[in-house]
Structure formats: structure tokens, C-alpha cells
Amino acid sequence: MSGLPRHLSASKALEARSAAAHRAEPSRVVRKRAVRAEAGIDTLAIRGGREPDPTTGAILTPIYQSTTYAQDAVGVHKGHTYSRASNPTVSALEDALGALENTPPAVCFSTGLAAITTLFLALLKAGDHIVVSDVVYGGTVRLLNLVLEPLGITASFVDTSDVQAVEDAITPRTRLVFAETPANPTLKLVDVEAIARITKKLGIPLAVDNTFLTPVLFRPLDLGADIAVYSTTKYIEGHNATVGGSISTRDARLLDRLRLFRKSLGSIQAPFDAWLTLKGLKTLPLRIRQHSRSALRVARYLEGHPKVTKVFYPGLSEFPQHDLALRQSRSQFAAKRSTKNADSQTFFGGIVAFEVAGGVDSGVTVMNNVQLCTLAENLGATETLITHPVSMTHGDVPREQRERTGITDGLIRLSVGLEDAADIIADLEQALDQVVTKATTRATSTRTTTTVKTRGCARQLV
Ligand SMILES: Cc1ncc(COP(=O)(O)O)c(C=O)c1O
Numbered sequence: 001m002s003g004l005p006r007h008l009s010a011s012k013a014l015e016a017r018s019a020a021a022h023r024a025e026p027s028r029v030v031r032k033r034a035v036r037a038e039a040g041i042d043t044l045a046i047r048g049g050r051e052p053d054p055t056t057g058a059i060l061t062p063i064y065q066s067t068t069y070a071q072d073a074v075g076v077h078k079g080h081t082y083s084r085a086s087n088p089t090v091s092a093l094e095d096a097l098g099a100l101e102n103t104p105p106a107v108c109f110s111t112g113l114a115a116i117t118t119l120f121l122a123l124l125k126a127g128d129h130i131v132v133s134d135v136v137y138g139g140t141v142r143l144l145n146l147v148l149e150p151l152g153i154t155a156s157f158v159d160t161s162d163v164q165a166v167e168d169a170i171t172p173r174t175r176l177v178f179a180e181t182p183a184n185p186t187l188k189l190v191d192v193e194a195i196a197r198i199t200k201k202l203g204i205p206l207a208v209d210n211t212f213l214t215p216v217l218f219r220p221l222d223l224g225a226d227i228a229v230y231s232t233t234k235y236i237e238g239h240n241a242t243v244g245g246s247i248s249t250r251d252a253r254l255l256d257r258l259r260l261f262r263k264s265l266g267s268i269q270a271p272f273d274a275w276l277t278l279k280g281l282k283t284l285p286l287r288i289r290q291h292s293r294s295a296l297r298v299a300r301y302l303e304g305h306p307k308v309t310k311v312f313y314p315g316l317s318e319f320p321q322h323d324l325a326l327r328q329s330r331s332q333f334a335a336k337r338s339t340k341n342a343d344s345q346t347f348f349g350g351i352v353a354f355e356v357a358g359g360v361d362s363g364v365t366v367m368n369n370v371q372l373c374t375l376a377e378n379l380g381a382t383e384t385l386i387t388h389p390v391s392m393t394h395g396d397v398p399r400e401q402r403e404r405t406g407i408t409d410g411l412i413r414l415s416v417g418l419e420d421a422a423d424i425i426a427d428l429e430q431a432l433d434q435v436v437t438k439a440t441t442r443a444t445s446t447r448t449t450t451t452v453k454t455r456g457c458a459r460q461l462v
Contacts, residue, residue, distance in 0.1 A: 001291040033095045037102050043214055046282045047098025050092070061092035063275045073459075085263045089271040093278050094246070097236075100281070101228065103248045107258045108274060112140045112211060112231025114267040115245030119207060119229060121161045122174070122254070122261040126152030129173040131213035133160040133190065135183035137209070137231075138394035145171050147398070157401060161321065163194045170202060180209040182325075183219075184379075185353050185389040185413040186406045187212075187312045189321040189328070196224025205254075210378070211235075212349050216249075216285045217292075217329055226251060231282040234380030235350070237280040238287055287382070291350030295432060296412065299352045301425045307362070310355040315348030344349070350416045351379060355408060363410035369434040372419060372427035379415035384424050387413040 035047040052059050070076040080086050090108050097106035099129075120143070124130060130145065134157040144155040158169040160179045170177070177199050183192035192208055199206040207227035208220035214235050220228050230236060232244035247258055262268050269277075269395040292315070299313035307390055311318075314325035328344050356362040366386075367375055373384040379393050387393060390409050394402060416424060 004224075019266045037099075041100075044100050045216070049097070050096035050099075050278075059385045060147055061089055061275070061278065063271050064088040064252070065271055066449055075436050083271070084268055085259075085275070087268070087271050089278075090269050090274040093274040093281075094162065095249060096278060096281055097230075097246050098108045100246045100284075101219060101221065103221065103250050104252065104255060106246045106248045107255060107262060108232070108269040108277075109245035109262065109267050110273075111243045111253055112137075112229070112245035113143065113228055113353070115231070115247050116140055116209070116407065117143060117147075117454060118258060118261045118267050119227065119247060119264055120148060120151055120153070121265065122257045123176050124148070124207065127173060128153050128175040128444055129171050130155045131160075131166060131169045131174055131177045132157050133178070133180045133183055133188075133318050134401065135186050135188050135407065136180045137211075138389070138397050139208070140178075140180070141143055141394075141398075141401070142396040145398075158189075159262070159405075160190045160195065161188050161216045163191060167198050170198070170204065174202075174204055175251060176205055176207060178207045178209070180211075181218075182212045182314055182351070184212070185351075185387070185394065185411060187314055187319075187353060188405075189314060191219045192225050192328070193223040199226075200204050204439065210380060212351055213329075214284060214288060216247075216288045217349060219348055223328075232277050233378065235291070236284060236380075237273075237277040238284060238381050239276070239280055240378055240381040240383060241280075242276050244269050244273050244277055289345075289347055291380075291416055292347035293345075294418070294424065295350045295352050295416040297421045298416050298424055298428070302352065302354050302428070305432060307353050307357045307359050307435055311317065312353040313348065313351075313445065317345075327441070338452065344444055352414045352416060354412055354414070355410045356432070356435060357413070358435060360409040363412050365435050366431045367412060367430070369431040370427050371430070372423055373414070373431075377415070380417070384417035384419055384427075385415045387415070389413055 034458070035043060039048065053061055061395070069080045071076060091105065094105035094108050098104050109118060130153065132155050133138065143263040146386065147334070159165050165207050166177065177195065179190040179192070179195060181192065182188065196206050205226040206224070207229055208225045209229045210218055210220055211231045211234050213332060214230070226249060228248045230246045232246050233242065237244060238448045267387060295313065296315045299311055299316055302308045303311045303316060313319060314322060316322065319325065325348055326346060331350060334392070356366055369390055370386055376385045377387060378385055379387070389407055389411055390402065394407050
């Protein structure tokens with residue numbers, strides 16, 4: 001042993017080891033780590049499209065928090081020039097999302113709505129027409145009615161669960177069909193294969209907002225859709241930590257156009273958000289299976305509760321489109337993948353909607369009395385969130401459209417999280433118990449209702 005103090009001898013040893021390691025390092029071994037497209041969904045989510053960082057070997061792509069990139073000479077660069085056009089961390093997420101859905105790298109955006117806005121502006125101009133699901137995320141309705149209509153782009157909101165209605169709504173000016181399935185918040189489903197047969201015949205692109213099921217449970221592109229749209233804010237990132245969006249397509253020209261429009265509109269995702277999303281994506285299949293198991297338990301509990309008048313969940317046999325839900329979630333991809341897991345159960349996602357006897361006041365009582373579930377806007381994350389669509393996510397949908405499509409004032413949307421299902425059910429139970437108390441109180445006083453209305457009005461619509 002040398003006479004050097006212990007910490008110095010240790011650092012000498014480290015230095016020597018590191019020098020030896022450098023000497024032993026082969027000049028440049030290029031390892032092929034790509035995961036095969038046929039790999040199971042859990043493998044794809046963790047490994048698909050991912051490579052260790054080429055400069056350091058870091059197993060996770062670092063957060064490249066840099067605005068710009070030094071160029072070797074005029075016009076000679078390493079693939080990135082300015083982070084509004086592209087960023088290495090965002091590109092890593094795009095590679096991973098592409099591998100998950102068996103497409104070229106996806107295009108990622110600052111929010112789900114930024115993805116939708118960029119898509120619409122890339123495909124539509126003044127005079128064009130779009131056919132959209134009549135039940136759709138409220139922000140999509142607001143974008144079409146308040147932003148795009150004044151620019152001369154018109155929309156028909158159509159029951160996209162009715163194939164004939166979609167065909168009838170298409171005009172010579174229709175340039176895009178945009179369907180959301182399961183729809184936010186009533187979970188109405190779209191038969192993507194049937195709609196795709198019509199749009200293909202007419203040469204109109206079909207885009208599907210697949211935010212609720214994600215490519216783990218449903219792959220619209222494999223059923224004939226041309227474009228899949230995601231709010232990664234929801235299940236894909238899954239931890240209530242970021243907002244983000246992405247678009248997948250196998251159309252190379254559209255991909256180029258989306259990147260051009262993203263650069264022009266400035267709608268790219270931030271590198272830190274992309275990094276968190278990469279991290280969340282690894283557990284997406286695990287999480288979504290658990291979300292689905294718990295959601296089914298919660299839906300069955302609600303279905304059997306005497307104060308609950310309606311439950312919307314595609315996994316319930318009473319759900320009007322249960323057969324379609326089964327058929328679509330058993331689409332070629334889902335069936336093949338689920339057999340790889342011991343778990344060959346069919347999954348229907350984590351969102352449940354319901355109405356409580358007594359209408360709006362009772363629904364509001366439930367939402368104001370939950371303790372574990374959080375009253376908030378988002379969905380698809382680890383925490384169970386309870387939402388009042390009419391005063392929150394769908395407040396900008398015209399009342400007539402809401403009433404026609406079943407988005408009633410008393411509708412409650414529950415994003416079933418990853419807490420123990422028994423705890424979520426116990427929380428709902430105690431909140432539903434309050435409905436009796438409040439109903440009794442209401443017979444003698446209107447104070448409760450007045451308070452709720454005041455609170456509801458103060459909410460900011462997103
Ligand atoms: C189905 C669906 N699509 C798109 C969006 C918009 O996503 P973001 O909030 O990330 O802009 C949402 C948001 O709730 C949604 O539910």
C-alpha cells in the first residue's frame with residue numbers, strides 16, 4: 001500500500017483505471033441495438049427506437065437544453081440547427097413513439113392541442129371543410145369554432161359512430177375527417193375500419209385522436225386511418241408532469257409538412273418535457289393495463305350503485321358499443337401483443353363517465369366531496385382525477401351540441417388512477433353517501449346549490 005492519504009490513493013487508482021479503460025477502448029464499435037418491430041409492447045415501450053447517447057453512452061438520452069448547435073462549416077451540421085426546428089431529446093421521443101406504433105418517427109408538439117392545430121393548418125386552408133366527431137375534446141371544438149371558422153375553414157360535427165352520417169357529411173370541399181375514439185367525455189366509439197373504407201375511396205385523409213387508448217390498446221393506422229394524434233399529456237407521459245402532443249403517420253410527405261408547419265408555428269415540445277415523456281413512456285403498457293383493470297372494477301361498482309343512473313364504460317357488456325370495443329381492442333395488433341403477456345385479458349382504458357340520480361346538484365355534490373380523487377382537468381395519469389366536463393373541459397362546446405350528444409350538466413368524468421381500486425371505490429362511496437345528506441338539506445335550504453354554482457362559474461376553461 002502507498003503512503004498517500006487514503007482519499008488521494010483512491011483517486012490515483014481511479015485515474016489509473018480510467019486511463020487503462022481508455023487505452024483498452026476499441027476505436028469505435030457500432031452496436032446495433034434496434035428492437036424488432038415484432039417485439040412485445042412492453043419491450044417496445046422500454047427499448048423501441050432508443051439508443052444510448054452516442055457521445056457518452058448514457059442509457060437515457062440526456063436533456064439537450066440548448067437553443068442552437070455549432071455548425072462545422074456553412075451548411076454543415078450534425079442534424080440539428082435550432083431547437084424550434086428540432087432538438088435531440090425531442091427527436092429521441094419521436095423515435096420511441098414511432099417504434100411503439102411501427103411508423104417512422106412521430107412529430108412531437110408543445111401540447112396535444114398544438115398537435116391538432118398544426119395538423120389542421122397543415123391540411124386545411126380557407127374554403128376547406130372538415131368532418132369532426134360531434135363528441136370530441138372541448139378544445140378541439142373551440143379551435144374549430146373560434147379560431148379556424150373566422151379564417152374560412154368550416155367544420156361539420158357529426159356522429160362518427162354512424163358510418164352513413166360521416167359519408168353524408170362529406171362535401172366536395174372536405175379535406176379531412178377527424179374522429180376521436182373513445183370520445184371525450186362520453187366514450188362513444190368510432191368504427192375506424194368502416195370510416196377508413198369511405199375516406200380511402202374518396203381520397204380524404206382520416207385522422208384519429210387516439211389519446212384515450214394509446215397505441216398500447218388501439219392502433220388506428222393498422223385499421224386504415226392515415227394519421228394518429230395524441231395528447232401525450234395524458235397516458236403517454238402519465239404522471240401529471242407535462243403537457244405535450246404527438247402525431248404519427250406513415251405518409252412521408254405529410255411528416256415533412258408537419259415539421260415545416262411546426263417550425264413555422266413554433267409548436268415544438270420543450271426538451272425537458274420530451275425527456276419526462278420518454279421516461280413515462282417506458283411504463284405505459286404496464287400502467288394502462290392497471291388503469292383498465294381498476295376502471296372496470298370502478299365501472300361495475302358504479303353500475304350497481306342505487307344512486308348512479310348511468311355509467312359509460314366500453315368494457316361493460318351494457319355499453320351500447322361493447323361489441324365494437326371488443327372487436328377493436330382485439331384488432332390484429334392488440335391480440336398478438338397480449339398473448340405475449342401471460343395477461344391475455346382485453347382492456348378498455350381508464351376513463352369512466354357517470355351520472356348520479358338527482359341530476360346536476362347530486363353530481364356536483366359527489367365532485368365536491370371526494371377526498372382521494374382530485375377535482376381537476378387532466379386525465380390519464382397516476383392520480384385519480386374527477387372532472388365536471390360542462391364547467392371544465394367542454395365549457396366552450398355550444399350548449400345545444402352538448403345536450404344533443406349526452407354531455408349533460410350532471411355528467412362526471414373519472415380518470416381512474418393507479419391507487420388501489422378499493423380505495424378509489426371507498427372514496428366514491430363516501431362521496432355518494434353525501435348525496436343523501438345534501439338532498440335532505442336541499443328540501444329545506446338552497447344554500448348548497450348556490451355555493452356550487454358560484455364556484456363553478458369561477459373556473460377557467462381549458
Ligand atoms: C382526447 C383529447 N385530445 C386532445 C387534448 C388536448 O391535449 P392537451 O391538453 O395536451 O393540449 C385533450 C385534452 O384533454 C384530449 O382529452
